[in-house]
Amino acid sequence: MIAWSAPLPDRHATPASRPRTRWIAGDPTLREITDDVMRPLISRPGAAWWWSFLVAASALAVGVAAVTYEVTTGIGTWGLNKTVGWAFDITNFVFWVGIGHAGTLISAILLLLRQQWRTAISRSAEAMTIFAVMCAAMFPLIHMGRPWLAFWVLPYPNSRGPLWVNFRSPLLWDVFAINTYLTISLVFWYVGMIPDFATLRDRAEGPLRRFAYSVLSLGWDGSARTWSRYETASTLLAGLATPLVISVHTIVSMDFATSVLPGWHATIFPPYFVAGAVFSGFAMVLTLLIIVRAVMRLERYITVRHLDAMAKIMLFTGSIVGLAYASEFYNAWYGHNIYERAVFLNRVTGPYAWGFLIMAGCNACAPQLLWVPRIRRSVPALFALSILVNVGMWFERFIIIVTSLHRSFLPSTWIMYRPSVIEVATLVGSFGLFFTCFLLFVRLLPMIAMWEVKALAGHDQGAAR
Amino acid sequence: MKRDLVVGRFQQEPLVVDAVHALRSCGLRIADVYSPYPIHRLDAAMGIAPSRLPLVALAGGVAGLIAAVALELYTSVIDWPLNVGGKPDASLLAFVPIAFELTILGAGLATAAGLLIQSGLVPFRVATPLDRSATDDTFAVVVHCRDSALDRRHIEQLLLNYGALSVESRGLRR
Numbered sequence: 035m036i037a038w039s040a041p042l043p044d045r046h047a048t049p050a051s052r053p054r055t056r057w058i059a060g061d062p063t064l065r066e067i068t069d070d071v072m073r074p075l076i077s078r079p080g081a082a083w084w085w086s087f088l089v090a091a092s093a094l095a096v097g098v099a100a101v102t103y104e105v106t107t108g109i110g111t112w113g114l115n116k117t118v119g120w121a122f123d124i125t126n127f128v129f130w131v132g133i134g135h136a137g138t139l140i141s142a143i144l145l146l147l148r149q150q151w152r153t154a155i156s157r158s159a160e161a162m163t164i165f166a167v168m169c170a171a172m173f174p175l176i177h178m179g180r181p182w183l184a185f186w187v188l189p190y191p192n193s194r195g196p197l198w199v200n201f202r203s204p205l206l207w208d209v210f211a212i213n214t215y216l217t218i219s220l221v222f223w224y225v226g227m228i229p230d231f232a233t234l235r236d237r238a239e240g241p242l243r244r245f246a247y248s249v250l251s252l253g254w255d256g257s258a259r260t261w262s263r264y265e266t267a268s269t270l271l272a273g274l275a276t277p278l279v280i281s282v283h284t285i286v287s288m289d290f291a292t293s294v295l296p297g298w299h300a301t302i303f304p305p306y307f308v309a310g311a312v313f314s315g316f317a318m319v320l321t322l323l324i325i326v327r328a329v330m331r332l333e334r335y336i337t338v339r340h341l342d343a344m345a346k347i348m349l350f351t352g353s354i355v356g357l358a359y360a361s362e363f364y365n366a367w368y369g370h371n372i373y374e375r376a377v378f379l380n381r382v383t384g385p386y387a388w389g390f391l392i393m394a395g396c397n398a399c400a401p402q403l404l405w406v407p408r409i410r411r412s413v414p415a416l417f418a419l420s421i422l423v424n425v426g427m428w429f430e431r432f433i434i435i436v437t438s439l440h441r442s443f444l445p446s447t448w449i450m451y452r453p454s455v456i457e458v459a460t461l462v463g464s465f466g467l468f469f470t471c472f473l474l475f476v477r478l479l480p481m482i483a484m485w486e487v488k489a490l491a492g493h494d495q496g497a498a499r
Numbered sequence: 500m501k502r503d504l505v506v507g508r509f510q511q512e513p514l515v516v517d518a519v520h521a522l523r524s525c526g527l528r529i530a531d532v533y534s535p536y537p538i539h540r541l542d543a544a545m546g547i548a549p550s551r552l553p554l555v556a557l558a559g560g561v562a563g564l565i566a567a568v569a570l571e572l573y574t575s576v577i578d579w580p581l582n583v584g585g586k587p588d589a590s591l592l593a594f595v596p597i598a599f600e601l602t603i604l605g606a607g608l609a610t611a612a613g614l615l616i617q618s619g620l621v622p623f624r625v626a627t628p629l630d631r632s633a634t635d636d637t638f639a640v641v642v643h644c645r646d647s648a649l650d651r652r653h654i655e656q657l658l659l660n661y662g663a664l665s666v667e668s669r670g671l672r673r
Contacts (some may be wrong), residue, residue, distance in 0.1 A: 064535060064636035189574060198574035202586055202593040210600040218607040225611055228620065229634070233535065236631040252615065253624030256633050259547055260618045261537040266550040267614040271607060274556070278603045285596055488636075489536035492512050 057151050057490060059334045064488050068233060071482045074330050075234070079477060082329045090469035097463005100456045101176055109179045111456045118439045118451040123173040125431040126461055129314070130170035130468075131212065131286055132307075132427065134219070135279055136315025137163025139347075141222060142275035145268070151343050153486035154335040158326065158472075159319050160223045161481070165471040166318070167216045169464040174208070176460070204288040211285040218278055222271050228254050229264075229485040283311040290434070297377040297438030300365070306358035310427060313351035313397070316344055317423035324417045326476060335482055338411050345410040348423065352401030355430075359398055373443060381437045385450060389433050396426020503645045504530060506667045507658030509638040512538055518640055518661035519544040525649065525657065530641040533633035555613035556606045563605020567598040644668070 062070065079087075104111045114121055137159040144152040175181045186192075187209045189199045199206050231251035238244045254260070287307035290298035300306075320341065327336040366378040381390050400422045409415045441448045475481065509515045515538060519529055529545055532538075541547075571594040575581075580588040615621065633639045640658065644651045655666040 068635050189570060195579055198579060198581075200581070200583055201571045201575050201597060202583055202590045204596075207596040207600075210597045214600040214604045217604060221607060221611045225614065229536075233634040236634045248625075249622055252620035252622060254620060254634070256533040256535060258532040258534065258538070258541050258545055260620075261534065262542050262547045263550045263552060263614055263618055265537050265539075266552045267610050270552060270556050270610045274603050274607045274610070278600075278607075281596070281599060281603075285600075288596075485536045492536060 057154065057337065057339065058487065059337050062334065062491065064492060067484055067488055067491060068237060070332070070334065071230075071480050071484050071487075072234065072237065074476055075478070075480065076239075080329070083473065083477070086325075086329070086469070087473045090466050090473055093462050093466025094470050095463075095466070096459050097466050100459035100463055101172075104176060104456055104460070105179075105181060109177070111454060113452045113454040113457060115449055115451065117442075117447045117449045118436060120439065121432075121436050121451050122453045122457040122461065123177045125428065125435055126464055127170050127173035128286055128307075128431045128435075129428050130166045130173070130464065132283065132311035132314045132431075133318045134163040134166035134170070134215070134315065135283060135308070135311035136319050137161070137166075138215075138219065138275050138279040139312055139315065140319070141226070142272040142279065145272045146276060149343075150490055151340050153490055154337075154482055155319065155323060155340060155344075156486070157223075157226065157479075157483045158323065158476075158481045160219065160226065161472065161475045161479070162315075162319060162322060163219050164216070164223060165468050165475075166315075167212065167219065168471070169468050171212055171216065172464065172467070173460075204285065204292050207285045208289060211282045215278060215282045218271070218275055222275055225264075225267065225271065226483060227479065228252055229256065230480045230483065232256065233484055234480065280308055283308045290438075295438050295442055296371070296373040297381070297434065300362065302358060302361055302365070306355070306362075309351050309354040309358065310397075310430060313348060313355050313401075314423060314427035316348045316351065317420040317427065320344055320348070320416055320420035321424060322472065324413055324420070326481070330476060330481070332482065335487060338413065341413065341416055342407075342410045345404050345416055345419075348419075349401050349404040352397060352404075352423070356398030356402075359394060377438055377441070380441055381433060384437065384441070386433060386437050386440075389429050390437075393426050393429040393433050396422045397430060400426070503643065504669055505642045505644050505651060505654045505658065506669060507640045507642070507655075507661075507663035508665045508667075509640065509663055510636070511662070512638065514662035515638045515640060516540045516544050518658060518663065521661055522640070522642055522654075522657065527647050527649065527654065528643040530643050532641070533639040535634055535636060535638075538638075550617075552610055552613050552617075556610045559609020559613075560602045560606030562609070563601040563603070564598055566605070567601035568594065571597065 112122065140152050140159040141156045141163075145156075175184055178184060187199060187206065189201075190196075228251060231247050232254035235244060235247035235251045238247050284304040284307065287303035291300055291303035293299060323336050323344075324341070327333050363378055366374045369375075381387070400419055403409050403415075403419065409419075436451050440451055507518065509518065512534075515532060515534070519532065519541065522529060523544070523546070532541060532545065534541075542549075572589060575590075575594075576588045586593070640663070642654055642658070644654050647654070649657070651668055655668070658666050
């Protein structure tokens with residue numbers, strides 16, 4: 035899993051000839067790594083954490099209030115109308131599913147590609163995936179209007195015939211894709227944490243903590259035979275998660291692409307959506323880790339070089355997204371379909387042109403600054419860019435959904451869409467849910483995969499002697 | 500309790516691999532090696548056979564695929580065919596995404612279950628690590644000394660020669 039790239043061990047070498055550990059600053063010993071990762075779990079949270087938690091929990095409370103009002107009153111509390119039947123909530127759904135994709139990319143695809151820098155950030159990126167998919171799943175659920183009947187989307191023998199679900203519908207494909215994604219991500223995340231739970235169990239003080247970690251560690255003892263099997267399982271799960279993550283956003287894009295609506299009916303959608311998902315996900319990972327490394331004092335493990343590597347992926351996927359925008363416009367012009375043309379002209383010059391400008395500026399133009407190495411290594415610049423991309427990618431989904439719907443084939447159905455306060459409050463609430471979960475995660479679970487970082491450090495230190 | 504095992508504690512990964520090689524070439528049986536992270540060259544040194552988990556994953560994936568296709572065909576073709584937009588009852592192409600998802604789900608769950616069951620990792624299993632630090636920063640090599648060509652003291656000396664920081668003899672763990 036971790037490539038042996040250092041020179042062969044020479045036990046007579048002097049300490050001065052130690053090779054520099056590339057991805058960990060300051061050559062910590064294995065015990066120091068345990069101490070550093072455990073520190074946030076055993077120390078009292080500082081003021082920064084409490085303030086963040088207060089803000090996040092308040093946002094969550096706003097969301098709970100909005101959703102409660104919507105569910106008890108009805109979907110009429112939203113700004114949807116007969117023409118624009120999907121808008122804010124489906125935008126949020128696609129946005130949050132996309133955020134999750136970076137986590138799987140880091141934990142699975144970069145694992146298969148043997149990228150050593152993923153070790154320090156994989157655990158928190160996987161956590162981000164799970165929380166983002168949870169936020170995403172909430173939106174179709176509340177869009178049903180009667181979420182207590184959500185189980186009707188599952189194919190189970192029922193007393194209505196049984197009337198089965200329609201397996202030809204992309205919306206049902208989504209149900210299966212999202213649930214499989216959430217399940218496999220959870221399994222991958224938990225299996226990855228078992229050895230770390232054992233470390234915590236053996237170091238923890240206090241009976242409650244020791245009991246909790248002991249149950250979670252499933253009696254892990256670090257035996258070489260178990261490790262060997264464990265590595266095989268990790269590679270297998272990574273190999274399964276890789277096509278899975280691509281399929282998830284492909285299927286999400288098919289919700290749109292299989293329709294006949296101009297602006298949606300496009301074969302470019304699956305790759306375009308997958309690249310956009312990874313792009314927005316990396317922006318969110320950067321936002322989160324830049325905050326967390328400072329608040330949790332983990333700069334030693336999440337170094338500027340890590341941020342630089344993530345910025346490069348953001349530049350790459352951002353460029354694919356820019357190319358996809360250009361291809362869409364080229365096809366609208368070249369395809370000679372008047373409806374298609376009208377939709378794209380309306381995107382640039384119509385009433386939602388301001389949203390299009392935000393989307394193009396933030397997603398296609400702003401990331402091009404990352405060609406400059408100095409910007410890739412500047413933490414404030416990266417933070418600002420990551421926020422811009424988050425905003426831009428949210429607007430991308432909004433523009434795709436709303437501009438295609440609000441002016442389709444029949445001019446008599448043309449209408450404008452405006453979100454209601456309840457819809458905005460629900461979006462705020464989803465951010466609240468996401469950050470509340472993440473803040474609890476950094477205090478309750480080891481946010482850096484200790485065993486993976488130790489493997490990296492141990493190989494380098496072994497090679498040095 | 501009879502002291503059947505010799506435990507050598509190491510601080511560095513390369514020394515562990517060398518020691519395991521040497522002990523095995525002396526005809527000694529390695530009970531196990533406990534380490535805070537996986538040591539790749541140890542599989543070959545200890546003669547651990549490659550895991551059969553890929554077969555378990557394959558079986559899980561095939562089961563998921565068959566279950567998905569069977570469910571889709573039974574509900575849409577046999578039990579209650581519904582005409583939706585004039586599409587054929589057995590729209591096989593449209594059945595692909597869900598069949599794919601359930602294949603992955605089956606394979607993933609089978610892999611995880613296979614790992615946990617084969618390794619005996621279950622909730623409330625009480626771990627009896629030889630040393631609490633084996634999950635932190637120590638590598639423990641455990642050697643069987645019963646029925647071996649060398650006696651206990653020789654094995655201990657061998658471990659020390661290969662860089663063990665401390666050695667200890669003890670009974671069977673469980």
